Amino acid sequence: MTSLAFPAPVQVKTSDVRHDINSVREALVFLNQWPKGRRGPVYSCAVRSCNAAIAGQMTAEQARQAFVSFARIAGVLARSDFSPLAGADQKLSVSGRSL
Structure with a gap:
């Protein structure tokens, strides 16, 4: 069975209350409301996208990306990081040198 958990929660804000959306099913509940x-x-x-992930036709990460796009456009995305790796202090290097 495919995991429907998001690799990182999507934080949304409605009526000054923040919610962590941790899975495809939680995203679908939010969307249905x-x-x-x-x-x-x-x-x-x-x-x-959420329904496709539940049906096994799409990954949870793909559904997460669609949900993040919705939340950003709807103005309810609480944080500006749009990927699970955002905020990680990672540096790319070329030929062994940090950028």
Whole structure:
């Protein structure tokens, strides 16, 4: 069985309350509670991506990326890091030199 857990939580903020969305199923619950009048194409893409991940047709990370896109466009993304590795102090190197 494929894991539906996100590699890193997506933090969203609604009504001054922060929520950590930790899995595809939690993202789908959040999306299903979204006001019908505010649903659009990015919302629909996020819902389809979550359902595809549950069906095993997409990875949890792909569904997470769709959910992050929705949250960012909807204005509810609480943090500016859009990937699970954001915030990690990593430096790329070329020929052994740090950039």
